[in-house]
Amino acid sequence: MRKLLLLLFFTLSLFADVRPLDIKAFEALHQQGVPVIDIRTEPEWRQTGIVPGSQTVTFFRPDGSYDLQGFLGKLKALGITKETPFVLVCRTAHRTHMLGQFLSQKLGYKKVYELAGGIMNWKARGKPVAPYRP
Secondary structure (H helix, E strand, O other): OHHHHHHHHHHHHHHOOOEEEOHHHHHHHHHOOOOEEEOOOHHHHHHHOEOOOOEEOOOEOOOOOEOHHHHHHHHHHOOOOOOOOEEEEOOOOHHHHHHHHHHHHHOOOOOEEEEOOHHHHHHHOOOOOEOOOO
């Protein structure tokens, strides 16, 4: 029975995962109007800027805590449902990977993407950033 449960878990994991996007794939989705959600904190947005057109919705607080219901409410206010594709962005994709896995595997969001390497990869490739405006 335990082997069956493990097999089921790993099978579901194959179908419900956050999907990393390289710069080219990210740009293609962004140009199609797929929402981009930057989950970093306000000081981070101010320090590096944001991908133009992205929505700033903090998930992790500086102390590592979070407000899941508040975050989900903000996604809903942006028109994002469990069926809506969207892209998560953070500094290096570590936090987006954790959050994306949770959203897809535990909450059933089906089209969660992340910008591989985060904003640092974006900037390293010479891509434009916009200043953060509250």
